[in-house]
Amino acid sequence: MPELPEVAGLSAFLDSQLRGAVMTQLQIVSFAVLKTADPPYSTLEGREIQGVQRYGKFISIDAGNVFLVFHLAKAGWLRYTESPTSTQLRMGKGHIAARFALTRGPDMHIGIDLTEAGTRKSLAVYVVRDPFDVPGIATLGPDPLSPSFDIETFAAILAPNPHQIKGLLRNQGTIAGIGNAYSDEILHAARISPFAVAKSLDRATVQVLYDAIHAVLGAAVAEAAGKAPNELKDAKRSTMRVHGRAGQVCPVCGDTVREVSFADTALQYCPTCQTKGKILADRRTSKFLK
Missing domain, CATH: 1.10.8.50 (Helicase, Ruva Protein; domain 3)
Structure with a gap:
């Protein structure tokens, strides 16, 4: 399971790569992965990424007043590529739970897959107006690396x-x-x-x-x-x-x-x-x- 150090690494990497990029497509592939309905996930398409932040083991992608938040759970991981495929994935097939497509400038195309191994699926994706609308973030204890954690x-x-x-x-x-x-x-x-x-x-x-x-x-x-x-x-x-x-x-x-x-x-x-x-x-x- 990814924990604070790996999630911090992922968050920093995504912030450096996605800040200023535009979300062009979001595919939800797993029936159970999306935990929210309002706002609809299609709201993200066409929005510019403002930054990426970590909350505990959650990663929050700021798309300007709408946030894409995900938790990789026990067997989840993230794959990043700058040579993405345009293939439309089939619901419920394979180990890919969600796929994001982004562009940054005229020539840079980014693809991100959230994957999950095994049969017990617990990877979670949320589309919210505030990261603290995610129950798991709202109830987090203090971050052990925060200056306030004395x-x-x-x-x-x-x-x-x-x-x-x-x-x-x-x-x-x-x-x-x-x-x-x-x-x-x-x-x-x-x-x-x-x-x-x-x-x-x-x-x-x-x-x-x-x-x-x-x-x-x-x-x-x-x-x-x-x-x-x-x-x-x-x-x-x-x-x-x-x-x-x-x-x-x-x-x-x-x-x-x-x-x-x-x-x-x-x-x-x-x-x-x-x-x-x-x-x-x-x-x-x-x-x-x-």
Whole structure:
């Protein structure tokens, strides 16, 4: 799933390429992808793009008082080309959910496909008059890279919270943009168990976790900067120390990276770095909370 660093990279790339371009066509290919009806998506055609902005894991394309917003969900991605095809796509066929065509000047033609792999389709497209008309944006928590997200704000979020820290970091209504992969990486960098209870963390540990959020996300955003969409997935994988590396050697201590599996996801962690050598039970109710 694309998370804050990849979405930031995509947003910056699209802003540099689309600002000043004119939307000439928008094809909605998936039956379920378009989540809004007013204004109609045809309203976008003929409009000049004013800029592109990120909200958590959402990307918003400003077409002048009308916004095209999309969320790539778990298995979605974006393909960009300057040699687009004029083929009319058939509804419900293939892995392309939506296709945009734009022009910038007389000679530059741009094509963008939103794609989604797998059978469980959750990629979402919205056409709205204000990005905050999108429910997922309206309910986002603070952005962890925003200047206003200081240690006091973070401590106030954790202090009363009875949930495990892994789930809290992933909750978009609590903190925007962090998902499964970067929560694993942040907790490993902070040397905290994914099953630790948020309100149990002392102030020194909260500071360590706050610093880890900025270090991990900051490095990943820097790694993603300037890269085209087809390079971002490899950039993400190259920065991972524990996520997606179960059975491999922890680069910090040399222990074996372990995994806890759930119904539709999994987390990875290092026992030596994060749980004092204890192996976490393969369920959320593990007794090893620290």
